Amino acid sequence: MIPAEENMTILYNCGTVFLTVGLLFFLSGTVGLIRFPDIYSRLHALTKADNVGLGRIVFGLALQSGSLAVSLKLLLIWLLVMIASSASCHLIARSAMQKNIQPWRRS
Amino acid sequence: MIYPILTLFDILLALTLLWLGWHLLSTEDIFKAVVLFISFGLLMALTWVRMRAPDVALAEAALGAGLTGPLFLSALRRMNRVLKGERRLDSDENRGEDHAKNPKPT
Amino acid sequence: MNWLHTLFALILLLTIAVGVIRIFKGPTAADRMMTAQLFGTSGVAILLLLSTGMNNLVLLDVALVFALLAALATLTFIRRTWHDSGRRKHDYPL
Numbered sequence: 001m002i003p004a005e006e007n008m009t010i011l012y013n014c015g016t017v018f019l020t021v022g023l024l025f026f027l028s029g030t031v032g033l034i035r036f037p038d039i040y041s042r043l044h045a046l047t048k049a050d051n052v053g054l055g056r057i058v059f060g061l062a063l064q065s066g067s068l069a070v071s072l073k074l075l076l077i078w079l080l081v082m083i084a085s086s087a088s089c090h091l092i093a094r095s096a097m098q099k100n101i102q103p104w105r106r107s
Numbered sequence: 108m109i110y111p112i113l114t115l116f117d118i119l120l121a122l123t124l125l126w127l128g129w130h131l132l133s134t135e136d137i138f139k140a141v142v143l144f145i146s147f148g149l150l151m152a153l154t155w156v157r158m159r160a161p162d163v164a165l166a167e168a169a170l171g172a173g174l175t176g177p178l179f180l181s182a183l184r185r186m187n188r189v190l191k192g193e194r195r196l197d198s199d200e201n202r203g204e205d206h207a208k209n210p211k212p213t
Numbered sequence: 214m215n216w217l218h219t220l221f222a223l224i225l226l227l228t229i230a231v232g233v234i235r236i237f238k239g240p241t242a243a244d245r246m247m248t249a250q251l252f253g254t255s256g257v258a259i260l261l262l263l264s265t266g267m268n269n270l271v272l273l274d275v276a277l278v279f280a281l282l283a284a285l286a287t288l289t290f291i292r293r294t295w296h297d298s299g300r301r302k303h304d305y306p307l
Contacts, residue, residue, distance in 0.1 A: 016217065019262075023221050026255060030228040033235050033251060039243055042235075046247050050254045057258050061265060073273050074261065077280045081254055084284030088250060091291040092243050101241070109216040109266065116223045123230045130237075138294070142236055142245040145286055149256045150229070152275065156263060161271040168275055172253065173282030177289035184293045 008066065015063035022056030025049055038104035039096050043089055050085035054078055117157055124150050141183060145176045219266035222259045229255050246290045253283045 029049020036042045058078040062071035127150065131143035148171020155164035229252055239245040257276045264272035 019218070019221060022258070023224060026225060026228055026258065029251065030232050030255075033232060033248060039241060039247075042244060042247060046251050049251060054254055054258055057261060061261055064265070070270065070273070073277070077257065077261070077273070077276050080277070080280035081257055081283060084280065084287075085250065085254065088284050088287035088291070089247075091288065092247065092295075095291055095295055096241075096243060109219055112216055112219045112223055113266075116219065116226060119223065119226055119230065123226070123233070126230075127233065138242055139236065139245060142249050145249045146229075146233070146236070146252050149252055149279075152279075153226075153256060153259060156260065156272060156275065161269065161275055164272075164275050165278055168278045169282060172279060173285050176249075176286035180286070180289045180294045 011063050011066070015060040018056050018060030018063065022053045022058075022060060025053030025056060029053060039101060040093065040103050043093055047085060047089050050089075051082055054081055113157075120150060120154055120157065124154065138183060141176070141179045144179065145172065148172055148175065215266050215268070218262045222262040222266060225255050225259050225262070242290075242295055246287055246295075250283065250287050253279060253286075257283070 026049050029045050032045025032048075033042050036045055055078055058074045062074045065071055065074070124147065127143055127147045131140050131147060134140050134143070148167065151171060152164045152167040155161070155167055232248055232251060232255075235248045236245050239248065257279050260272050260276040260279065264270060264276070
């Protein structure tokens with residue numbers, strides 16, 4: 001049986017690990033947005049930063065907050081961002097296909 | 108430990124805000140200016156948060172990110188159509204045709 | 214330990230400042246709009262981290278408004294600005 005304080009510390013450290021992973025996803029998303037060669041691959045990098053990066057940060061903060069209401073609000077924020085990001089990225093990709101923008105090939 | 112980091116945050120925020128504002132005023136591509144304005148509104152909301160005014164930040168987020176961005180984009184489209192000399196959507200005779208053919212606009 | 218959250222918020226702000234390059238370089242309009250959307254998500258993450266860093270739970274509400282209105286700009290861009298190259302037969306008043 002783990003005592004309560006130690007339990008909180010374990011949760012807090014797990015949250016810190018999740019925050020770090022989310023930050024790494026945001027960093028790689030930005031590097032991908034700057035470095036990738038065409039619009040589809042940049043979209044790919046963007047969605048990873050949006051969904052996974054923010055998801056890890058929200059999860060880490062929810063573990064550290066220790067309160068159910070705050071955790072539910074954080075989860076609601078993540079769901080809203082995910083809906084917005086997936087809808088708009090799908091629309092951008094479809095419009096790019098309709099405008100005949102060719103995917104990048106190694107030539 | 109926390110105050111030097113917050114000071115660095117403020118300095119970086121102010122510098123980025125100035126840089127964005129300068130480029131948004133001086134760029135020639137008008138769509139680029141609109142996107143820079145949306146980013147500027149976002150950073151402005153963060154600035155209000157740092158000035159410990161979250162209520163103003165709430166208003167800035169709703170106005171800057173939610174209202175002025177779509178308004179500017181719509182205005183940009185209408186401006187392009189007027190410049191190209193196409194028919195305008197706000198004259199009534201052209202609207203009547205479209206509504207007769209397709210009574211329910213999607 | 215709250216300085217860690219503030220440090221992460223600082224790093225995220227740094228990624229926003231670096232990402233402005235894509236707005237300047239972006240060959241198509243959609244690239245610029247995608248960058249603005251990434252800024253929106255990074256802004257939400259910064260607000261969430263600052264709400265722990267500054268011990269202020271009101272910032273969660275600001276982040277909620279950001280998340281609610283994040284899609285509007287991109288959707289308007291797709292429907293009104295980017296999709297206007299004459300492929301459609303009808304121009305509906307949206």
